[in-house]
Amino acid sequence: MSFMIIKPGRLQGIYDITLTPNNDHRGYFTRMYDQNIMMAHGLHRNWLQENRSFSRQKGTIRGLHFQFKPHAETKLIWVSKGAILDVFVDVRTDSPTFGSYDSKLLTEDNFAMLYISPGFAHGFCTLSDNCEVVYKVDHMYSPDHEGGILWNDPALNIPWPVQEPIISAKDQKLLPLDKLTKERLR
Numbered sequence: 097m098s099f100m101i102i103k104p105g106r107l108q109g110i111y112d113i114t115l116t117p118n119n120d121h122r123g124y125f126t127r128m129y130d131q132n133i134m135m136a137h138g139l140h141r142n143w144l145q146e147n148r149s150f151s152r153q154k155g156t157i158r159g160l161h162f163q164f165k166p167h168a169e170t171k172l173i174w175v176s177k178g179a180i181l182d183v184f185v186d187v188r189t190d191s192p193t194f195g196s197y198d199s200k201l202l203t204e205d206n207f208a209m210l211y212i213s214p215g216f217a218h219g220f221c222t223l224s225d226n227c228e229v230v231y232k233v234d235h236m237y238s239p240d241h242e243g244g245i246l247w248n249d250p251a252l253n254i255p256w257p258v259q260e261p262i263i264s265a266k267d268q269k270l271l272p273l274d275k276l277t278k279e280r281l282r
């Protein structure tokens with residue numbers, strides 16, 4: 097049995113991963129990561145940091161974030177508590193889907209994981225209180241390379257489930273995608 101079922105998402109570079117638990121009368125056992133399976137799909141990375149983010153209230157938005165090159169990150173994301181709508185925007189200037197977004201529901205019990213390649217801006221909206229998101233990244237945090245796009249960029253028109261989110265002061269000041277210089281994104 098394969099503990100990780102991996103399928104390409106709609107946008108090139110995105111992968112939907114479904115974990116398959118082994119159930120018995122006690123509960124279940126599942127692998128959260130299987131290096132051999134990830135390698136077979138060319139998706140194993142040298143994960144350097146694992147982050148746990150906790151949001152107290154439903155309707156919190158974090159994002160949309162990325163790191164500029166050479167610190168652009170791959171992210172492997174799942175939800176250990178609560179539920180989120182995870183959103184990712186293609187900011188690869190040479191991509192035919194530049195500026196397109198997609199989203200995925202991740203919950204504490206849907207056994208879903210999301211693999212996001214470098215070159216995507218990433219964010220999420222919490223759909224429940226006390227939400228905990230856990231994700232691995234393959235580059236260390238580099239404050240000098242932080243990049244972001246305004247969550248409600250009118251050109252992107254992302255249908256977020258909230259109109260007035262709880263959001264950080266830093267994220268409130270982010271600019272729309274068309275204000276980012278393509279030179280810096282390259």
Ligand SMILES: Cc1cn([C@H]2C[C@H](O)[C@@H](COP(=O)(O)OP(=O)(O)O[C@H]3O[C@@H](C)C(=O)[C@@H](O)[C@H]3O)O2)c(=O)[nH]c1=O
Pocket residue numbers: 147149158159160161162218219220236237264266
């Ligand atoms: C992301 C990060 C933040 N920090 C610090 C900076 C700051 O003092 C505090 C909170 O940082 P932020 O407000 O940037 O946290 P947050 O808004 O949760 O940022 C995260 O958002 C999601 C959507 C992502 O995709 C992540 O890559 C990351 O950008 O933690 C680190 O020390 N290491 C890290 O890896």
